[in-house]
Amino acid sequence: MSLSNQDLQKALLRPLGRGRQEFEDLVVVPLIAVVIALLFGMVVMLATGVDIGTIGRAFVALAKGAFGSLNAVSETLTAAIPVVLAGLGLGLGFRAGLFNIGAEGQILMGGLAAVIFGFSFDHLPFAILMPLTLIVAMLVGAAYAAIAGALRALTGAHEVISTIMLNLISYRILDYALRQPFVQKEGRSDPISKSVPDAAQLPKLLDWIDPNLRLHAGLFLMLAMVLFVWWLLFRSKIGFAFRASGENPDAAKYAGMPSGLIIVLAMATAGGLAGLAGGAQVLGVLERASPGFSAGLGFDAIAVALLGRSHPVGILFAGILFGGLEAGGRQMQVDAGVSIDLIGIIQALIVVFIAAPLLVRAIFPWGFRKDGKGAAE
Amino acid sequence: MDVELRGVTKRFGPVVANDKVNLVIRGGEVLGLLGENGAGKSTMMNILSGLYSPDEGEILIDGKPVQFEGPGDGIAAGIGMVHQHFMLVPVFTVAENVVLGVEPTGKFDYLDLKRARAQVRAINDQYGLEVPPDELIEDLPVGIQQRVEILKVLFRKADVLILDEPTAVLTPQEVQDFFGIVRALRDAGKAIVFITHKLHEILEVADRINVLRQGRIVGEGDPKQLNEEQLAEMMVGRPVTFAVSKSPAQPGEDRLTLTGVSMISDRGETALDNVTMTVRSGEVVGIAGVQGNGQTELVEVITGLTRPGRGKVKFDGQDITRASVRARHMAGMAHIPEDRHKSGMVDNFTIAENMVLNSYYDSEFSGPLSIDWPKVHETAARYCVEFDVRTPSVFLRGGSLSGGNQQKMVVARELERQTRLVIASQPTRGVDVGAIEYIHERLIRARDEGDGVLIVSSELDEIMGLSDRILVMFEGRIVAEFDNTGGKADRNAIGLAMAGATTGAMA
Incomplete structure (x- = not known):
């Protein structure tokens, strides 16, 4: 071959290689996991004595409740917003090699901070107060997560343990704060906070159609963050360092990337996103803080990040799916009388199958390339 | 026992790893199988051990065709593999490791370790392996660990032993001992x-040689009638020069100076003991020594991965003892790490990403926040052409390249920019002849362009061939210095110094 160097260089820029593998990893495995989980859900219903007809009605109700009407879509997206936001943070952490279990605590701390900041500065106009409140939520979430990051970077304390502990601490901090006179709602003896003023709330998007539609402007925040995290991971300098440290910490160190700083920054970014999730939840839906108001969102977000394969777009779809299960599950309970706990089981099964891609490949051998490795040796 | 491969073909997608291979393995004979990385050696061996099944062709044992269904079938038929990477449990004893999976048991599945030890000792004596059966694996040197691997396959009654790159981890002395064992096994x-x-090894120990290139057997011969040049040409497909051609060094000012550098390792041992040395611009300094005598720590101290306990490191007259890895890199220090998989590259990153692993933040590739990927890809493509990294695209995973190409990728990243000092640690480990030639040429070119070059290698040939000056390390100290202008250093004297004899000509 008598190619000039220039031709050779051009040839090397062919976008080869990742397509198929990435497609299988990002799309095929998660889809199959969802399908198997739904099938297993059916088996569980059968096992608990639900008859076939009811099962059929249950699944129809699930679909209808998730995507069958404007209200259903509104509910689905409303439920998706916090899990996608927190899931983005967790996915980013996974990419950087950090298994952050602490989204729950970061959501609580961010949400609590947003509530307190919101009612403390209720004289500010909407255009200032709302964005500022979100920023406070983000910063507090980031700071709370950075504690675990700093412990890891400075002392080697594993972030799985420290974030779990920080979750427990956050519950108690919340309980304590809700009993403080300047936080607790006037005239209430139960631990519940003052309400977020209107000027701090995320505006409802569809209340001009029907005041019951809960979808709020957090939707745009979520979409913006999907874009931002995609840019951060795949286009920015710091994201490159995150990914390198996650894939091969040794090589990252040899390449001169500051490993300790990267751990703290990745944790803080993840916590910031979880804090935003908490902020969006209190400013868009709950309008106040109460004990355990995160209601396990931080753990659902782990599942969403796993199902979305730590890819921002994947996390968006996974979060919408989980939102749909949440919204559809309620409908299912109403229409078919099937317990909403089933939805929890299905979600858990999805995670099991996602966590075991080899199992998925074993159950559905077709559709996958035979040899993962490909080339010789 | 004789084994024969007849017309064996194995494909992976469009890649033909083995193409109508015919191979005869005979009892009482050492068959040398020579080939570059990626030539299809490992595929062939995996077919023999039953891990892969061939797409075409057949395997015959003592003339009878056999079918292997899985990895266990090879050893069941008497074909045992000794892998390059050991598969031993470090906290188990030799005997426990040997019997692992096929333990002799008594009543109620009682593990009969006494019998295991006796059996291990019997094999040990039969072949003169001299492995202590009750020592823990982690306490044994690498050379002995390898014998434990051999013990394992012998214990499983293998008549055919496949040794995959067995000398890669051994010191020169250990290689000689190892050859003795190979001959003893053959004679049995x-x-x-x-x-x-490695050409000289195959000429020394093999009774018959087969050369593999691009999945085909391209040559067969008698080692007594072949020399290294002929073998290399068969293996690479073109004539290869061995001698590194270089003019005498033109040393200039001091590039790197270490003064009284000492360091205690994590395990609390003295890793570096009062090391004082200089690398000048325009010269290659080689560090010779048996692995584990402080070379790794020396490189870590120079490149900024660890801080010395005492002493000073100066680069171009500046004290850099406490400077970060990145600051040193930006000042023009290149570092080819000793273990590319562990620390030189990210397997799951594209070739392009790997090419900018330590320079992505440079204004050449990045704005204030984001990376200019089109620029990175273009540059990576240029590096690939320049350094002959063979790949269809820079978007493929770095881990998908063969070992030699991975190393060329790392070398390209380090040398294809303005450098002043090159630290090359085992620059050609696990790399084939063609790539070795090229990497050596580039290191000499860096020297001729005025860089200081420090080479750390466990291959004395490499040190002898490249260096203008040779320092010998032993137990964390520089114990001898040799002038190697025109290759005049005394090989024996270096060997003695490596073994700790303190008679070297200290400068």
């Missing part, structure tokens, strides 16, 4: 397949 009637890309 075992069939040995010795896979390597």
Whole structure:
């Protein structure tokens, strides 16, 4: 071959290689996991004595409740917003090699901070107060997560343990704060906070159609963050360092990337996103803080990040799916009388199958390339 | 026992790893199998051990065709593999490791370790392996660990032993001992397949040689009638020069100076003991020594990965003892790490990403926040052409390249920019002949462009061939210095110094 160097260089820029593998990893495995989980859900219903007809009605109700009407879509997206936001943070952490279990605590701390900041500065106009409140939520979430990051970077304390502990601490901090006179709602003896003023709330998007539609402007925040995290991971300098440290910490160190700083920054970014999730939840839906108001969102977000394969777009779809299960599950309970706990089981099964891609490949051998490795040796 | 491969073809997608291979393995004979990385050696061996099944062709044992269904079938038929990477449990004893999976048991599944030890000792004595059966694996040197691997396959009654790059981890002395064992096994009637890309080893130990290139057997011969040049040409497909051609060094000012550098390792041992040395611009300094005598720590101190306990490191007259890895890199220090998989590259990153692993933040590739990927890809493509990294695209995973190409990728990243000092640690480990030639040429070119070059290698040939000056390390100290202008250093004296004899000519 008598190619000039220039031709050779051009040839090397062919976008080869990742397509198929990435497609299988990002799309095929998660889809199959969802399908198997739904099938297993059916088996569980059968096992608990639900008859076939009811099962059929249950699944129809699930679909209808998730995507069958404007209200259903509104509910689905409303439920998706916090899990996608927190899931983005967790996915980013996974990419950087950090298994952050602490989204729950970061959501609580961010949400609590947003509530307190919101009612403390209720004289500010909407255009200032709302964005500022979100920023406070983000910063507090980031700071709370950075504690675990700093412990890891400075002392080697594993972030799985420290974030779990920080979750427990956050519950108690919340309980304590809700009993403080300047936080607790006037005239209430139960631990519940003052309400977020209107000027701090995320505006409802569809209340001009029907005041019951809960979808709020957090939707745009979520979409913006999907874009931002995609840019951060795949286009920015710091994201490159995150990914390198996650894939091969040794090589990252040899390449001169500051490993300790990267751990703290990745944790803080993840916590910031979880804090935003908490902020969006209190400013868009709950309008106040109460004990355990995160209601396990931080753990659902782990599942969403796993199902979305730590890819921002994947996390968006996974979060919408989980939102749909949440919204559809309620409908299912109403229409078919099937317990909403089933939805929890299905979600858990999805995670099991996602966590075991080899199992998925074993159950559905077709559709996958035979040899993962490909080339010789 | 004789084994024959007849017309064996194995494909992976469009890649033909083995193409109508015919191979005869005979008892009482050492068959040398020579080939570059990626030539299809490992595929062939995996077919023999039953891990892969061939797409075409057949395997015959003592003339009878056999079918292997899985990895266990090879050893059941008497074909045992000794892998390059050991598969031993470090906290188990030798005997426990040997019997692992096929333990002799008594009543109620009682593990009969006494019997295991006796059996291990019997094999040990039969072949003169001299492995202590009750020592923990982690306490044994690498050379002995390798014998434990051999013990394992012998214990499983293998008549054919496949040794995959067995000398890669051994010191020169250990290699000689190892050859003794190979000969003893052969004389006991075992069939040995010795896979390597090291020419002098295959000429020394093999009774018959097969050369593999691009999945085909391209040559067969008698080592007594072949020399290294002929073998290399068969293996690479073109004539290869061995001698590194270089003019005498033109040393200039001091590039790197270490003064009284000492360091205690994590394990609390003295890793570096009062090391004082200089690398000048325009010269290659080689660090010779048996692995584990402080070379790794020396490189870590120079490149900024660890801080010395005492002493000073100066680069171009500046004290950099406490400077970060990145600051040193930006000042023009290149570092080819000793273990590319562990620390030189990210397998799951594209070739392009790997090419900018330590320079992505440079204004050449980045704005204030984001990376200019089109620029990175273009540059990576240029590096690939310049350094002959063979790949269809820079978007493929770095881990998908063969070992030699991975190393060329790392070398390209480090040298294809303005450098002043090159620290090359085992620059050609696990790399084939063609790539070795090229990497050596580039290191000499860096020297001729005025860089200071420090080479750390466990291969004395490499040190002798490249260096203008040779320092010998032993137990964390520089124990001898040799002038190697025109290759005049005394090989024996270096060897003695490596073994700790303090008679070297200290400068």
